[in-house]
Amino acid sequence: MGEVILTMKGIDKSFPGVHALDHVDLEVRKGEVHALMGENGAGKSTLMKVLTGIYTKDSGTITYEGREVEFHNPKEAQEAGIVIVHQELNMMNHLTVAQNIFIGREFMKGGLIDDQKMNEESRKLFSQLGIDIDPSEKMGNLTVGKQQMCEIAKAISHEAKVIIFDEPSAALTEAEIEELFKIIRDLRAKQLGIVYISHRMDEIKVITDRVTVMRDGGYVGTLITEECTKDDIINMMVGRVIYEDPKTHSAVPENAPVVLKVEHLNAGKMVRDVSFELRKGEILGFSGLMGAGRTETARALFGADPKESGDIYINGKKVEIHSPQDAVKNGIGYLSEDRKRYGIVVGKTVAENSTMASLTDFVKGLFIDKKKENDATKKYIDRLKTKTPSVDQLVVNLSGGNQQKVVVAKWLVKNCDILIFDEPTRGIDVGAKSEIYHLMNELAAEGKSIIMISSEMTEILRMSDRIVVMCEGRKTAEIDIAEATQEKIMHAATLR
Amino acid sequence: MQIQGNEKRGFANNPIVKAIGLQRIVVVLAVILEALLFSVLSPAFRQYATVVSILDYSYYISFMAIGVTFCLISGGNDLSVGTGMICYALAGGYLVQHMGWPVWGGMLVTIAFGLCFGVLNGAMVAIMNLPPFIATLCTMLITRGLGSILTGGMAVSWPSRSANGGWFRSMFKIINSGKIVPVGFIIVLFFIILMTLVLNKTKVGRYIIAIGSNKEAARLSGVNVIKYQMMAYIISGFFAGLAGIAYAATFSSSVAPGTGAGLELDAIGGAIIGGTSMTGGSGSVIGTLLGVFVMSLLKTGLPYVGLQANWQQIITGLVLIVAIYIDVLKNRKTA
Numbered sequence: 001m002g003e004v005i006l007t008m009k010g011i012d013k014s015f016p017g018v019h020a021l022d023h024v025d026l027e028v029r030k031g032e033v034h035a036l037m038g039e040n041g042a043g044k045s046t047l048m049k050v051l052t053g054i055y056t057k058d059s060g061t062i063t064y065e066g067r068e069v070e071f072h073n074p075k076e077a078q079e080a081g082i083v084i085v086h087q088e089l090n091m092m093n094h095l096t097v098a099q100n101i102f103i104g105r106e107f108m109k110g111g112l113i114d115d116q117k118m119n120e121e122s123r124k125l126f127s128q129l130g131i132d133i134d135p136s137e138k139m140g141n142l143t144v145g146k147q148q149m150c151e152i153a154k155a156i157s158h159e160a161k162v163i164i165f166d167e168p169s170a171a172l173t174e175a176e177i178e179e180l181f182k183i184i185r186d187l188r189a190k191q192l193g194i195v196y197i198s199h200r201m202d203e204i205k206v207i208t209d210r211v212t213v214m215r216d217g218g219y220v221g222t223l224i225t226e227e228c229t230k231d232d233i234i235n236m237m238v239g240r241v242i243y244e245d246p247k248t249h250s251a252v253p254e255n256a257p258v259v260l261k262v263e264h265l266n267a268g269k270m271v272r273d274v275s276f277e278l279r280k281g282e283i284l285g286f287s288g289l290m291g292a293g294r295t296e297t298a299r300a301l302f303g304a305d306p307k308e309s310g311d312i313y314i315n316g317k318k319v320e321i322h323s324p325q326d327a328v329k330n331g332i333g334y335l336s337e338d339r340k341r342y343g344i345v346v347g348k349t350v351a352e353n354s355t356m357a358s359l360t361d362f363v364k365g366l367f368i369d370k371k372k373e374n375d376a377t378k379k380y381i382d383r384l385k386t387k388t389p390s391v392d393q394l395v396v397n398l399s400g401g402n403q404q405k406v407v408v409a410k411w412l413v414k415n416c417d418i419l420i421f422d423e424p425t426r427g428i429d430v431g432a433k434s435e436i437y438h439l440m441n442e443l444a445a446e447g448k449s450i451i452m453i454s455s456e457m458t459e460i461l462r463m464s465d466r467i468v469v470m471c472e473g474r475k476t477a478e479i480d481i482a483e484a485t486q487e488k489i490m491h492a493a494t495l496r
Numbered sequence: 497m498q499i500q501g502n503e504k505r506g507f508a509n510n511p512i513v514k515a516i517g518l519q520r521i522v523v524v525l526a527v528i529l530e531a532l533l534f535s536v537l538s539p540a541f542r543q544y545a546t547v548v549s550i551l552d553y554s555y556y557i558s559f560m561a562i563g564v565t566f567c568l569i570s571g572g573n574d575l576s577v578g579t580g581m582i583c584y585a586l587a588g589g590y591l592v593q594h595m596g597w598p599v600w601g602g603m604l605v606t607i608a609f610g611l612c613f614g615v616l617n618g619a620m621v622a623i624m625n626l627p628p629f630i631a632t633l634c635t636m637l638i639t640r641g642l643g644s645i646l647t648g649g650m651a652v653s654w655p656s657r658s659a660n661g662g663w664f665r666s667m668f669k670i671i672n673s674g675k676i677v678p679v680g681f682i683i684v685l686f687f688i689i690l691m692t693l694v695l696n697k698t699k700v701g702r703y704i705i706a707i708g709s710n711k712e713a714a715r716l717s718g719v720n721v722i723k724y725q726m727m728a729y730i731i732s733g734f735f736a737g738l739a740g741i742a743y744a745a746t747f748s749s750s751v752a753p754g755t756g757a758g759l760e761l762d763a764i765g766g767a768i769i770g771g772t773s774m775t776g777g778s779g780s781v782i783g784t785l786l787g788v789f790v791m792s793l794l795k796t797g798l799p800y801v802g803l804q805a806n807w808q809q810i811i812t813g814l815v816l817i818v819a820i821y822i823d824v825l826k827n828r829k830t831a
Contacts, residue, residue: 074716090710112698
């Protein structure tokens with residue numbers, strides 16, 4: 001670690017009704033990776049938005065390279081050398097890689113844009129980073145991981161001195177994260193200051209030098225990563241230790257019946273001859289790299305995408321599933337990885353979302369029986385311990401973890417016995433995550449059967465009774481939790 | 497998820513096909529097929545006058561469509577170009593007919609009107625954040641009403657070919673001792689090339705694509721999104737003005753108030769058939785020109801096979817549905 005490059009001191013920011021930042025401090029040194037941690041809503045993103053001029057602070061000082069500064073917009077911050085690699089990728093899919101990198105500061109030649117020069121400059125950037133991307137490729141054709149590399153390249157091309165990574169790994173596979181870490185280490189060696197925002201405790205230990213923890217908009221403290229344990233950090237974040245212990249052996253009874261049997265499922269390039277069984281009360285983990293075909297398998301099973309061939313048996317009986325409606329009728333519920341797009345209607349109330357899949361059960365005559373709807377919703381709010389002031393609260397006002405619970409409630413109201421959780425904890429903070437884990441275990445104990453798709457190795461190993469590993473659309477392994485190791489799973493996930 | 501690109505094989509992967517663009521080849525084939533169909537069904541279709549007529553239609557649709565292409569690429573739309581074009585031509589023509597303005601003065605006013613309404617549309621969409629569809633639908637009403645008010649509800653006659661100032665008609669069509677030369681195509685071609693450059697090689701075009709692709713990303717990259725989103729509508733207004741001139745120059749001696757509604761669909765249809773996406777971010781000006789020919793061939797050809805105005809509307813509607821559906825399918829594939 002070198003000298004201090006950036007100091008934020010006593011940063012205060014209020015929005016109407018919310019004290020979003022309460023005298024927060026942050027210090028970043030050259031050549032360090034500084035983790036910024038805290039639950040969702042702790043104020044991490046707000047702090048970074050204040051830093052880069054998206055929000056104006058109410059009070060406090062920002063000192064950068066020895067001078068007090070105040071940026072009025074991201075462009076000013078960028079020009080000074082402070083760049084954010086955003087959580088939601090900020091890419092223009094219709095433009096090429098190079099056009100994306102140099103957007104807003106195109107090279108010109110004779111009044112026209114010089115795309116050739118932009119391609120050359122991009123190529124130089126990529127070789128500097130040691131990554132292989134064609135600058136003239138359309139951004140939309142790249143994988144999420146590659147797009148992230150482009151964002152980093154863009155940040156570096158601004159001659160950044162401080163780079164902020166806002167949950168960079170949320171959408172990356174283990175292999176891509178490795179590549180990302182390599183780049184981050186290179187940047188650290190070049191004496192850049194790096195702020196790393198993440199929910200993944202394991203990564204914090206691997207990649208960061210110091211950790212600053214925030215809670216409810218306040219500053220909790222800064223630790224040296226090497227000198228603290230995961231539990232120290234979690235304690236600072238939530239004030240209590242939470243996760244339950246990982247499973248060492250399957251919790252499913254020997255004689256549990258098979259509730260779902262999938263045979264030779266084929267659907268496009270991403271689902272090729274996939275067969276598996278799911279037993280009553282089981283959590284079946286689906287592991288694999290991004291693009292392995294796990295979500296596609298779930299969607300084909302659920303009838304959301306057309307399948308070419310394959311048989312599905314529920315409780316030993318062959319069923320035809322051609323649409324999500326068919327699947328729901330057969331007691332299958334699907335919790336999408338993209339909650340906001342497919343899981344919930346954010347502008348509707350908790351009650352409306354909860355009964356969405358089973359509305360016909362709540363209709364009396366021509367109208368919806370509001371009382372019955374509210375009663376059913378209340379029952380599941382209690383059961384799932386959803387934190388909401390009332391059944392009439394709009395879902396958009398709930399935290400990510402509680403939104404996820406509303407989706408679960410939707411399928412429980414519908415009486416689904418088979419639940420597909422697709423990346424159930426993506427973008428959810430530690431506290432909510434442990435609640436979701438607890439919930440899944442409870443559901444399984446009650447006899448619900450769960451398919452859990454997850455890209456997080458720790459999550460797979462913590463939750464699953466059995467693990468199916470996929471690679472390029474094929475099932476490459478099925479491992480009982482008692483024998484499962486990270487190495488075994490990674491090996492199967494990369495079997496070509 | 498991310499598998500397209502290497503999925504395509506065979507014909508579509510041929511380097512020549514790739515360079516021209518599969519969509520454009522398909523549209524060219526559609527134009528040829530359409531022309532052949534009309535030729536087979538109606539012997540009267542097979543004459544030089546028909547070609548001239550197809551081009552006559554293509555001028556004003558092309559101009560509208562070039563402008564609309566920029567709005568579509570920016571992620572918006574402009575429904576006001578049809579009635580707008582008529583309104584602007586009425587305003588300019590009124591000054592020429594009743595106020596003794598020179599024709600070039602009337603033309604400038606026509607374009608100036610277009611620019612003004614372009615600024616209005618742009619302000620509503622970019623600054624006030626109104627949905628483009630609704631904002632320009634309102635402008636469509638306003639321009640239709642305004643056109644009637646400005647002229648007292650009377651049709652306006654731009655100078656006839658033989659009259660003083662009739663030279664402007666020769667910009668689009670030279671008639672010399674019975675021989676007709678459709679020179680307007682050269683003007684259209686000039687603007688097609690110019691706007692292709694603007695779209696692909698200038699900041700205006702680049703940022704309009706960027707805004708249509710991901711407005712927030714463009715904003716965070718430091719692009720002045722308000723300015724460039726407005727530019728798309730100003731370009732559209734300018735070209736609606738040009739379309740007004742082309743309309744006045746190539747069609748009957750007078751421009752009638754209250755007309756023009758529905759013509760914007762010819763332009764939007766042309767743009768979409770030409771491969772410009774309804775969802776923003778992609779499109780091409782050359783594609784639009786090709787798409788316009790599909791539309792102007794329809795307009796010219798249908799009467800030859802006995803299908804008059806009402807049928808034309810039905811068929812235009814159906815063609816649009818097909819074109820937009822293809823756009824939807826295309827987007828689903830790349831999503």
